[in-house]
Amino acid sequence: MHARRASSFGGQAAAYAEHRPDYPRTALEWGMAGAGHQVRDVLDLAAGTGKLTAGLVATGRTVTAVEPDAEMLAELTRLLPDVPARLGRAEDIPLPDGSVDAVFVGQALHWFDLPAAFAEIHRVLRPGGVLAALWNHQDESVAWANEFSRLLHAGVNRGVTDGEQHLNAAGFEPFEKSEFPHSHRRTTDSLLATVSTHSALLVAEPADRAQLLARARAYLDAVPETASGEFDYPLRTIVARLRRS
Numbered sequence: 609m610h611a612r613r614a615s616s617f618g619g620q621a622a623a624y625a626e627h628r629p630d631y632p633r634t635a636l637e638w639g640m641a642g643a644g645h646q647v648r649d650v651l652d653l654a655a656g657t658g659k660l661t662a663g664l665v666a667t668g669r670t671v672t673a674v675e676p677d678a679e680m681l682a683e684l685t686r687l688l689p690d691v692p693a694r695l696g697r698a699e700d701i702p703l704p705d706g707s708v709d710a711v712f713v714g715q716a717l718h719w720f721d722l723p724a725a726f727a728e729i730h731r732v733l734r735p736g737g738v739l740a741a742l743w744n745h746q747d748e749s750v751a752w753a754n755e756f757s758r759l760l761h762a763g764v765n766r767g768v769t770d771g772e773q774h775l776n777a778a779g780f781e782p783f784e785k786s787e788f789p790h791s792h793r794r795t796t797d798s799l800l801a802t803v804s805t806h807s808a809l810l811v812a813e814p815a816d817r818a819q820l821l822a823r824a825r826a827y828l829d830a831v832p833e834t835a836s837g838e839f840d841y842p843l844r845t846i847v848a849r850l851r852r853s
């Protein structure tokens with residue numbers, strides 16, 4: 609099931625690009641600041657359709673994207689034609705040794721075979737370079753969003769961020785973690801489109817998916833915060849950063 613979910617995104621690449629949230633600039637800068645030197649060259653690993661890539665490009669760095677799913681990568685290239693984009697996996701990164709100052713991973717570290725991926729990330733980073741892994745989670749302090757997420761059982765896999773011991777790796781200094789407030793402007797329809805791009809729903813049986821979405825829609829229609837028009841879906845962007853020794 610893990611592998612099926614990890615490779616479930618490509619069939620929905622256009623919806624993914626349209627409906628997934630981006631990442632706050634402050635979170636990207638905090639990740640970069642974990643390096644022991646100025647960050648010039650950045651790898652966006654598991655880049656998907658380029659949600660994180662676009663934010664990294666906006667910081668003025670030179671960005672390369674690597675992604676194993678051809679449909680996701682095609683969408684990235686359509687949206688960001690100037691970004692060098694390579695097909696490849698975290699466990700076998702198609703870049704030379706010591707070629708980047710930072711490796712960013714958006715919403716994907718939990719899909720990797722971590723020992724193999726850490727070894728590869730270590731190889732492509734220059735000494736003193738940084739690995740920054742980001743996740744957008746719903747803000748659990750907001751009651752309606754918490755209940756919505758609970759109803760749907762479609763939150764991202766938090767195995768990695770919850771089990772922090774997984775984040776320490778040979779050849780890296782101990783990880784540091786921080787959180788940043790974020791939000792995603794949504795309507796009922798577009799929020800349901802967003803959650804429909806989560807792997808748990810992508811791999812669900814059609815009847816189960818339809819039932820979950822109907823239940824979620826009924827909830828959003830009943831809650832004052834979301835019942836009419838646009839609203840901010842509250843997020844926390846979690847960043848874990850590890851400096852390469």
Ligand SMILES: C[S@@+](CC[C@H](N)C(=O)[O-])C[C@H]1O[C@@H](n2cnc3c(N)ncnc32)[C@H](O)[C@@H]1O
Nearest residue numbers: 614654655656659660677697698714715716719
């Ligand atoms: C939830 S998406 C995140 C995409 C993008 N980083 C973002 O923030 O929107 C997860 C991505 O991880 C990719 N992926 C899954 N397993 C991977 C692996 N072993 N190595 C590299 N990428 C992987 C998937 O193809 C998918 O594009």
